[in-house]
Amino acid sequence: MSSNAQKTGFGATIWDYITTVDHKKIAILYLISGGFFFLVGGVEAMLIRIQLMKAGNDFLSAGTYNEVLTMHGTTMIFLAAMPILFAFMNSIAPLQIGARDVAFPFLNSLGFWLFFFGGVFLNLSWFLGGAPDAGWTNYASLALASEGHGIDFYSLGLTISGFGSLIAGINFLVTIINMRAPGMTYMRMPLFTWTTFVASALILLAFPPLTVGIFFMIFDRLFGANFFDVTMGGNTIIWEHFFWIFGHPEVYILILPAFGIFSEIFAIFSRKRLFGYTALVFATILIGFYGFMVWAHHMFTTGLGPTANAVFALATMIIAVPTGIKIFNWLLTIWGGSISFTVPMIYAVAFIPSFTAGGVTGVMQAIAPLDYQLHDSYFIVAHFHYVIVGGVVLAILAGTHLYWPKMFGTMLSEKLGKWTFWFFFIGFHLTFFIQHFLGLMGMPRRVYTFGADQGWDLFNAISTVGAFFMAVGVIILLVNVVMTTIKNERVGNDPWGDGRTLEWAIPSPPPFYNFAQTPLVRGLDPYWIEKMEGNKEGMIYAEPLGDIHMPNNSFIPFVMSLGMFVASFGALYHLDGDKAWALPVLIIGLGITFGSMLVRSWKDDLGFIVTKEELIADQERIQREAQAREGGKNGGLK
Amino acid sequence: MAHDTHDIHRSRAEYEFVKRKRATEMRGQLTSFAIMIFLTLIAFTLVAAEFSPYLIVPILLLLAAIQVVLQLYHFMHMGNKGHGMMAFFMFSGMFIAFLTVLAMVTIVWW
Ligand code: HEM
Ligand SMILES: [Cu+2]
Numbered sequence: 218m219s220s221n222a223q224k225t226g227f228g229a230t231i232w233d234y235i236t237t238v239d240h241k242k243i244a245i246l247y248l249i250s251g252g253f254f255f256l257v258g259g260v261e262a263m264l265i266r267i268q269l270m271k272a273g274n275d276f277l278s279a280g281t282y283n284e285v286l287t288m289h290g291t292t293m294i295f296l297a298a299m300p301i302l303f304a305f306m307n308s309i310a311p312l313q314i315g316a317r318d319v320a321f322p323f324l325n326s327l328g329f330w331l332f333f334f335g336g337v338f339l340n341l342s343w344f345l346g347g348a349p350d351a352g353w354t355n356y357a358s359l360a361l362a363s364e365g366h367g368i369d370f371y372s373l374g375l376t377i378s379g380f381g382s383l384i385a386g387i388n389f390l391v392t393i394i395n396m397r398a399p400g401m402t403y404m405r406m407p408l409f410t411w412t413t414f415v416a417s418a419l420i421l422l423a424f425p426p427l428t429v430g431i432f433f434m435i436f437d438r439l440f441g442a443n444f445f446d447v448t449m450g451g452n453t454i455i456w457e458h459f460f461w462i463f464g465h466p467e468v469y470i471l472i473l474p475a476f477g478i479f480s481e482i483f484a485i486f487s488r489k490r491l492f493g494y495t496a497l498v499f500a501t502i503l504i505g506f507y508g509f510m511v512w513a514h515h516m517f518t519t520g521l522g523p524t525a526n527a528v529f530a531l532a533t534m535i536i537a538v539p540t541g542i543k544i545f546n547w548l549l550t551i552w553g554g555s556i557s558f559t560v561p562m563i564y565a566v567a568f569i570p571s572f573t574a575g576g577v578t579g580v581m582q583a584i585a586p587l588d589y590q591l592h593d594s595y596f597i598v599a600h601f602h603y604v605i606v607g608g609v610v611l612a613i614l615a616g617t618h619l620y621w622p623k624m625f626g627t628m629l630s631e632k633l634g635k636w637t638f639w640f641f642f643i644g645f646h647l648t649f650f651i652q653h654f655l656g657l658m659g660m661p662r663r664v665y666t667f668g669a670d671q672g673w674d675l676f677n678a679i680s681t682v683g684a685f686f687m688a689v690g691v692i693i694l695l696v697n698v699v700m701t702t703i704k705n706e707r708v709g710n711d712p713w714g715d716g717r718t719l720e721w722a723i724p725s726p727p728p729f730y731n732f733a734q735t736p737l738v739r740g741l742d743p744y745w746i747e748k749m750e751g752n753k754e755g756m757i758y759a760e761p762l763g764d765i766h767m768p769n770n771s772f773i774p775f776v777m778s779l780g781m782f783v784a785s786f787g788a789l790y791h792l793d794g795d796k797a798w799a800l801p802v803l804i805i806g807l808g809i810t811f812g813s814m815l816v817r818s819w820k821d822d823l824g825f826i827v828t829k830e831e832l833i834a835d836q837e838r839i840q841r842e843a844q845a846r847e848g849g850k851n852g853g854l855k
Numbered sequence: 856m857a858h859d860t861h862d863i864h865r866s867r868a869e870y871e872f873v874k875r876k877r878a879t880e881m882r883g884q885l886t887s888f889a890i891m892i893f894l895t896l897i898a899f900t901l902v903a904a905e906f907s908p909y910l911i912v913p914i915l916l917l918l919a920a921i922q923v924v925l926q927l928y929h930f931m932h933m934g935n936k937g938h939g940m941m942a943f944f945m946f947s948g949m950f951i952a953f954l955t956v957l958a959m960v961t962i963v964w965w
Contacts, residue, residue, distance in 0.1 A: 394940050418944070422951055458959050509951045513962065525962050 236770040238322035239729055243329050244308030245624060248617075250333055251300030257340065258297050259691060261289035266648075266684040269677050272669035282665035283350035284367065288340075290353030291371065294467070295378060296336040298609050302474045303332075303385055305616050306413045308624050310389065312720035312727065313407045315398025315736045320391040322768040323817075328384035330778035335378025338785055342370035352663060354464070357445035357456035361437060366789055369438055372431045373785040377778070379424055379431070386420030389413055398719075399759040400738030404498070407718045407742075408491065411498055412477030415505040416470045422509065423466035430459030439792045454519055461512035469508040472604065473501060475612030476543060479565045482615060483547050484742070485715050486562035487554025493546040494741060500539035500546075507536040517588045526585040533583035540576055544569060559713065560634035564615035567642050568608060575603030578653065593663075596656025602649040614641065614694070622712040622725045627705060633697040637690045644686025651676045651683075707846055710755065717742035722755035724839050730765050733832050734758040765827040773813045780809030887929040894918050 225233070234242055264285050268277040277285060311319055319325050342348040349371035351360040360368045393414045397406070406414075434456065436442035443449035445456050484491045491497060513521060513529040521529075547569060556562065578600040582588050591597060614637070621629045655676050660667065667673050711721040719736060720727075722744040737759035740746050747755050787803025790796045865873065898918055901911050927933045933942055 418947075422948060426955075452963065455963060458963065462955055462959070506947070506951075510954060513958070521962050525958075 233770070235775050236326075236772045238318075238326045238768050238770055238774075240307045240311050240319050240322065240325060241624070241726060241729075241731075243325050244304045244306075246329055246333075247300045247304035247307060248624070250336065251297050251304060254292050254296035254336055254340075255298075255301065256691075258289050258292035259688065261285050261292065263684060263688060265289060266681040268665065269667075270681040271678060272667055272671070272674050274666055277665065279665045280350065283352075283663075284343075284348040286663060287350050287352050287355075287367075287371075288343075288348045291339065291349070291375075292336075293605075294353060294471070295375060295382075296332075296339070298471050298605070298613070299382060300332060300336075301613050302416075302471065302609075303329075303382075304624075305409075305478065305620055306385075306389060306416075306474060309620060309720055310410050310413045311392060311396070312623075312723065312731060313410045313718050314393060314396060314401050315719050315732060315738065316392060316396040317731050317735075317765065318768065319388050320396055321388050323771055323774065324384050324388050326771065327774035327777060328381045328388065330774050331381030331384065331781065332378045333381075334778045334782040335374045335376070335381060338377060338782055339370055339374030342367055342374075345370075354460055355434070355456075356460075357434065357437075357453045358447075360434065360456075361445060369435070369789045372435045372438070373789060376428065376431055376435070377781050377785065379428055380781075381778075382420055383424045383428075386417040386424070389417040390421065393417075398732075398736050398738055400743075402738075404495070405738055405741045405743075408480035408494070408497055408501075409474070409477035411501055412473040412480075415501050416473040419466045419470045419473070419505055419508060423463045423470065426459050427463035427467075430456055430463070433459070439788065454516075457516055457519065458512070461515045462509075464515065465512040466508045468601075468604070469504060471609045473504065475609045476501070478612045478616040478619070479547065479568055481718070482561045482565040482619060483550045484717055485619075485713060486557050486559055486565070487551050488557075488715050489550055489554040490742060491546070492549035492552075493542075496542055497546050500542045503539045504536065507532065507539070511536055514583055514585075514588075517585045518592045530583050530585045534580055537576060537580050537583075544573060557715075559618075560629070560631055560638060561615040561619040563635065563638050564611050564618070567638070568611045568615070571607030571611065571642075571645070572604060575600055575605075575607055578603065591656060593661055594656035595652045595660045595662055598662050599649050599652035599656060602645075602652070606645050606649065611642075614638075617694075619713075621701075622708045623720055624726060625702070626707050626725045627701050628708050628712055629701050630697050633693055633700070637693045637697065639690075640686050640693065641690030644683045644688075644690060647683025647686060648680050649683070651679050655680075707842070709843060709846060711744075717745040719743055719756070722747070724843070728835055728839065730767060730827055730832075732756075733765075733836055734762055735760050762832060763829055765832065766824055767827055768824045769822055771817075771822070773817050777810050777813040777817075780806050780811075780813065782806070783809060883929050887925045891922055891925060894922060 234246060237243060237246075264277060265282070268274050268282055268285075270276075307319070307325065311317075339349075345366065347365045347367045349355070349360075349363070349367035351363050351368060351371075355368065355371060360371075393406070393410060433442070433444040437444050437446060437451075443451040445451045445453045447453050480491060480497060511529060511533045513525060514533045517526050517529070547565075551566075558566075578596070582591055582597065582600060618629050618634055621627070655673055656662075658673060658676075660671070660673050667677070708725055710716075710724055712725060713721075716722075719738075722736070723732060734756075735758065736743065736756040739757070744755050747757065784803050784806025787799050787801070787806055789799075791799035791803055793799070898915055901914060927945075932938070933945075
């Protein structure tokens with residue numbers, strides 16, 4: 218777990234994680250908090266499906282339903298899917314490029330804590346007078362009319378966690394540009410690193426429009442500005458533009474890392490070099506660019522006019538081309554490979570038809586005249602769940618199995634993993650396939666109930682059954698995690714036996730400095746190359762063994778984020794007018810944040826040095842542990 | 856960059872090379888400074904001569920764009936080695952931002 222295998226108390230471990238700047242530990246923090254929010258969002262999903270189980274159900278009231286629906290979408294996108302992907306990016310991307318940490322370890326920690334406090338703030342709305350209820354898209358006319366503080370929790374919470382995402386994105390960009398090991402040229406970077414890179418570029422360019430939109434929203438709601446208020450000369454459609462200028466790139470921020478994970482899996486478990494590596498890289502970059510030129514396909518029915526609709530319809534259809542290229546490359550990677558159907562590979566194979574189905578409905582929706590029929594119906598719900606669950610969530614589950622040994626040093630059970638897969642996969646198709654037809658039959662999305670005479674009963678009931686299947690799958694995964702952790706059978710460097718990239722050449726989990734010596738990269742799939750040439754160490758080195766400079770832990774990121782969290786409460790309640798404590802709270806919160814920024818700026822923190830002797834001792838310890846493992850039982854797959 | 860305050864020991868050849876390079880760079884900066892002044896003069900003249908705004912506005916925007924590029928390359932060293940990725944990101948960012956603003960403005964206000 219930590220740098221040296223000393224036994225430490227529980228409190229010390231917590232403190233270590235709160236102050237850590239180690240990308241591998243921050244990854245674990247992202248995984249745990251993202252996983253927690255995934256469960257919260259999952260419970261909300263179950264509530265939605267229970268309410269829609271039969272006609273005229275009164276399990277949730279209309280108002281509560283709107284809150285649950287809004288929080289489900291918001292939580293899943295911002296607090297579950299993105300952070301869990303950040304977990305893998307943090308944990309794996311620096312290892313894949315042969316780096317000792319990310320470029321800005323302090324900022325990495327700050328990014329996490331901002332996300333965390335933003336997420337907690339948003340979810341506290343449940344206990345403080347009601348959650349946001351205007352949908353995850355938060356369209357302005359609806360949001361401005363919403364009573365209570367729900368929407369304010371949404372805008373302030375997402376502002377804070379949005380800063381976190383932006384910081385994380387910038388950090389990955391700088392890391393990948395500057396910290397690649399010698400020989401790791403751009404065209405030798407593993408695809409997961411490539412997709413991390415492009416997704417980070419999308420974060421950099423897509424989050425500012427969201428921030429601007431949310432700022433306008435905050436000003437409208439809290440300070441009586443009129444950006445979106447039509448009666449006061451504002452324009453409510455502008456919010457939709459801001460939201461979707463961010464929103465469409467956002468879906469690619471989610472799917473690109475998922476593509477990256479699957480690309481790794483296909484190559485590893487087909488024991489073959491990725492087919493068409495170059496095409497995959499350029500398709501990724503192209504998708505990144507196009508992703509910014511299609512946002513208005515979410516607004517075909519707002520009356521943009523035929524010219525705008527035609528332009529955006531065409532642009533949207535073009536984006537399906539690079540995506541299709543990727544699908545074919547994966548298929549050709551599998552073709553002729555020596556395939557082993559491990560749990561990650563099963564997910565990857567299942568992903569192809571599921572995601573393709575989502576892509577096909579996407580292109581259907583891109584046909585503007587047809588979208589007049591489909592828009593705001595359950596067909597849309599089916600589409601985006603096919604791409605998000607069939608793409609992103611399957612990738613998250615696959616990645617959890619694939620990278621669990623690298624992150625925690627133990628191997629999730631393959632048997633339970635297969636059970637999870639089948640429950641989840643069958644449940645997923647059961648839930649969402651039928652929603653296409655519900656949509657075509659006219660069922661609108663975002664309604665809290667429907668009538669018995671509308672003929673939607675059976676399909677909705679089936680959909681709810683499917684949701685329970687998925688829930689069972691997730692519960693089995695949790696059991697798997699607990700059992701694996703309790704058993705604690707340690708594994709070696711390359712537990713899958715067929716690792717190709719640098720992360721598999723070092724121990725699982727890696728020592729805190731990752732690489733005792735910076736590796737020298739001689740081609741695509743460097744670890745595979747060394748293995749094939751019989752190099753037992755799995756790497757050749759670009760430098761002699763020497764002292765290493767590492768960053769110190771820091772408590773400041775936590776405090777800085779906490780300040781924002783406190784200040785948000787002040788901002789939120791200040792405009793009630795009757796709460797004298799609100800303004801002081803706002804000021805104290807900002808004081809904490811700026812104070813910790815000052816401390817950070819004035820106090821020199823030069824990090825610490827790991828000496829050559831300590832390195833040698835630690836490497837020997839690692840070797841002893843490996844030998845002990847070999848002597849007992851060979852951990853890992855085979 | 857070139858603002859060394861402490862001693863660096865260079866060989867004669869290196870010294871000559873750096874000197875020549877600085878001289879070219881200096882010439883580049885002076886030239887672009889002259890061009891920039893000239894462009895500014897054009898801009899002022901255009902406005903002072905009270906041409907139609909439909910002529911003035913696009914020309915001013917164009918001149919501004921040229922100024923930005925000159926500034927970036929001659930004064931902020933974007934042409935120097937190792938700045939390729941930065942240039943790529945800046946120009947993609949500008950390109951995307953331009954398209955977005957253009958599309959949004961045309962859709963919303965025309
Ligand atoms: C082949 C590629 C794709 C195409 C052509 C496409 C097209 C579309 C279109 C036209 C809509 C708007 C439909 C409407 O509201 O009337 C839409 C909605 C949506 N798409 Fe896609 N899409 C594609 C891929 C994806 C991917 C990869 C994701 C996510 C990972 C995604 C997530 C979404 C979401 C979340 C919505 C609904 C947003 C909302 O209204 O709440 N799409 N898609
Ligand atoms: Cu879209």
